[in-house]
Amino acid sequence: MNRLDSKTxxxxxxxxxxxxxxxxxxxxxxxxxxTVMRVVVEAxxxxxxxxxxxxxxxxxxxxxxxxxxxxxxxxxxxxxxEMKGLHEDAGNIWLWTALDADSKIVPSWYLGDRxxxxxxxxxxxxxxxxxxxxxxxxxxxxxxxxxxxxAFGTNVDYSMMIKVFGHDRDQRSPIQPR
Numbered sequence: 524m525n526r527l528d529s530k531t532x533x534x535x536x537x538x539x540x541x542x543x544x545x546x547x548x549x550x551x552x553x554x555x556x557x558t559v560m561r562v563v564v565e566a567x568x569x570x571x572x573x574x575x576x577x578x579x580x581x582x583x584x585x586x587x588x589x590x591x592x593x594x595x596x597x598x599x600x601x602x603x604x605e606m607k608g609l610h611e612d613a614g615n616i617w618l619w620t621a622l623d624a625d626s627k628i629v630p631s632w633y634l635g636d637r638x639x640x641x642x643x644x645x646x647x648x649x650x651x652x653x654x655x656x657x658x659x660x661x662x663x664x665x666x667x668x669x670x671x672x673x674a675f676g677t678n679v680d681y682s683m684m685i686k687v688f689g690h691d692r693d694q695r696s697p698i699q700p701r
Contacts, residue, residue, distance in 0.1 A: 581628075658682075
């Protein structure tokens with residue numbers, strides 16, 4: 524198997540970091556589309572290993588967690604039986620993320636569904652990466668409650684931030700100024 528030289532690999536990665544599409548990266552570097560895709564996968568695997576090894580015993584103080592929705596091949600409602608046969612991961616996927624509010628690093632992330640098993644895996648990984656008690660904030664997704672308790676026990680200051688949208692101005696609390 525042919526290997527790209529370091530200069531071309533760096534050029535491909537730099538193009539992608541700058542926001543170039545895969546097709547424009549192919550045009551600018553002269554590499555084949557499959558080669559660019561292979562470099563993307565290798566770089567991603569390297570970054571995941573690096574993060575897993577280095578992001579340990581973190582001295583974070585404030586962590587915010589949330590989930591981001593995406594889909595693989597098609598939205599869940601559009602996935603056919605045949606598509607599931609070809610691509611078992613087709614459909615909805617959720618990226619669970621933790622963000623250190625001060626340093627802006629992402630100490631932990633997890634790809635899965637939006638259920639409690641994913642929440643437990645995600646929170647357990649996050650807890651293993653931290654060396655001290657933290658202030659943890661999540662949205663109102665109910666699966667966080669048990670997952671946080673399971674992963675951190677009592678060694679966390681945890682709160683849920685629940686945003687309320689669509690209230691009429693005249694229905695404000697009496698302590699809010701007009």
